[in-house]
């Protein structure tokens with residue numbers, strides 16, 4: 335029992351010393367650290383203690399390069415023509431050294447599986463990078479700093495990078511653009527300076543007294559194991575209105591038949607109905623306006639005016655809506671090749687909805 339107590343006491347002392355002296359890095363002892371280990375001997379001759387001896391050994395800790403890049407939890411919703419569309423990625427440096435990381439982004443090829451279950455259908459353009467300077471996980475123009483590489487990422491530290499790109503105007507609702515961000519580990523070098531390329535020494539002899547580099551990274555989305563790189567997918571998904579524009583006409587009256595089975599003869603009144611429909615799943619419209627230059631064969635019937643935001647049932651344009659006034663509707667005088675232009679501003683149309691603009695003309 336006495337011996338057991340003694341050993342427990344020694345073990346406790348060692349553990350406490352280790353907790354107090356070691357840096358709290360999950361990554362282990364930092365690269366470049368010199369571990370000095372000293373051994374002592376003592377001995378006696380004829381029960382007389384003699385002068386002992388001491389021997390020391392120094393081991394310089396090598397650099398273990400291991401890190402990951404993680405894409406955002408969900409896709410980035412974008413609008414066709416959006417010039418600042420950002421996707422967030424997080425880099426975690428689990429190496430035992432402060433490192434810089436070069437950044438590069440590639441579009442996935444059409445048909446490739448994107449990050450969040452979709453299939454790549456278009457490319458975004460003009461990749462630039464920003465670091466989440468204020469740490470809120472959101473790209474804040476003017477606050478989050480533009481970067482070309484990640485500088486001085488300490489061990490056990492993660493950084494959020496925003497990949498900012500432009501969306502082509504031709505992209506359509508639900509289309510997905512997949513991208514892959516690749517980070518390449520580099521020497522830390524000085525702060526504000528991109529460090530030199532790291533040379534992997536896996537497979538070569540240990541050189542005591544120098545800091546050698548061992549690539550310990552896993553394979554990411556498109557990179558290999560132990561290549562000093564890590565990549566992750568991200569994607570952008572378009573959310574836009576899916577509009578159908580239709581134009582219907584009906585004869586209201588003619589000079590011979592009146593309103594009973596009227597025909598489209600000269601002098602007849604014709605009603606035009608312009609229908610804007612937004613398909614199910616489409617984004618709501620904003621700032622929706624209609625412009626209709628009249629052909630020279632018809633004359634705008636100002637006494638009827640312009641009816642806005644009417645309903646549409648099946649294939650029928652209903653005789654409803656409200657009279658347009660002021661900036662909501664206008665009839666502009668004729669320009670070259672037309673007989674005036676009918677303009678109207680319509681309410682926003684949500685997914686699955688429709689709205690109309692009606693007006694009347696007489697046939698010349």
Ligand SMILES: [Ca+2]
Nearest residue numbers: 470472473474
């Ligand atoms: Ca931010």
Ligand SMILES: [Ca+2]
Nearest residue numbers: 486522524527
């Ligand atoms: Ca640096």
Ligand SMILES: [Ca+2]
Nearest residue numbers: 551552558563
């Ligand atoms: Ca890798």
